[in-house]
Amino acid sequence: MITDPWFYAAAIPAVLITAISKGGFGGGLGLLGVPMMALVIAPQQAAAILLPILCLMDLVGLWSFRGKGHRHSLKTLLPAAAIGIIFGALTFKYFSADHIRIIVGLIAVTFALNFWLKPKNREPKTPSRMRGSFWGAIAGFTSFGVHAGGAPLNAYLLPLKLAKYDYVGTTIIFFATVNFIKLVPYTLLGQFTYETLTTAATLAILAPIGVLLGVRLHHKISDVWFYQICYSFLFLMGIKLLFDAFF
Template identity: 35%
Template sequence: MHFDLLFFAVAVPAVLFAGVSKGGFAGGGAFASTPILALVIAPGHAVGLMLPLLMMMDVATLKPYWGKWDGTAAKLLLIGALPGIALGAAIYHLTNPNVFKLLIGAISIGFVAFQMARSTGLLRLEGHGVGPRAGLVSGFGTGFTSFVANAGSPPAAVYLLLKGVTKTEYQATNVIVFWIVNLIKFIPFLSLGIATHQTLLADLMLAPVALIGAWLGVKAHHAVPEKVFFALTYVLLVATGGKLIWDALI
């Protein structure tokens, strides 16, 4: 990893965008930062670089939602996430960077398809009712996609919306689940070389950008229409995801 002009030209906007998403738009666009970074650094290092910054943003959201989560849902998602994280670690250990590019690209475009299907009414999930097995399966998907691309929200969202939790329970459960999942991921990230001395050094340099982004997100919450922000997010994800898939296949 080289801390040159190109790196900062891509990393600063990517981290700033993630901070704005976390601070003002419930984190829905924060995932876009990983595929953007993967355009200029190794995909695994892009995931490892973003993890501590996302953890820092997570801590900022813990206090307002403490104790307001659905305890049963959180436990099922976390139990299911453990083997998902283990599978992600195994795949990283056994595959080359092109596989990670392909996975991150596919998850990027899949994330957009999932969100658009929800927003247009093609996919209606709220309040259908589900059992514990669905929570474990969703947790597995959450752990796996979170490990390979910091993108665990869609599997968790499917379960929580089917379960019919309230808006506050939904947000609080996401906060506590992803805070713990990110903490669990950090040790294998270090052992597999996903998080390195270089990515941690980059985190130190980019931490102020992340905090500024979160502050801007709070300010932008009422000033910027949510549809405009997420439209930009989806364009970025499709463009970067498509580029990563192309690079992996050629």
């Protein structure tokens, strides 16, 4: 198990932020989890430690938002995400964490700025199999490398302007499925070691606490503020990823 106190100084807030985000805000700010932990350990090791914890968060989230979710979108997004995960596993040794950070960071910043700069009375977009398949595949690919699927997923979901319960329920179902699928290639690629698993077990107690806190905050925020917060998270995580990639 990792014993470096500086690691826990970064990992504890990273896990809590990720859990709160997944529990109430669509997982947007959770993308900061790996970059925060990567301040003190390798990004690949950070991703391996975080994945079992994410799976635990997903189980709590699935229970909290049971019966919610946009089925039409999930039927399009999930098969595409599986393809993205397979592509991520096959190209794992060719793409660095910085390559993925740049891709996701650009997507996040672009879509947040698009939301703020366009007229506010825009009609919700209708679900599209083509757009859903594209963004679902990108989300699966970027999620595989550094658990950074939130920005591509939001690029598809947020313009639909779903009710916040359905939006959060959709993200929880999507990432629960994606994260449990990722356990297989992570195991085959040797990402899970005794050190990563024992460290993950130590941090796991924070997962249900953070998710349930996120659920409580979710119920206290209006739809207008909810989407403002989601896009703000999207923008901040994009800037963070681009900064990490270039500096």
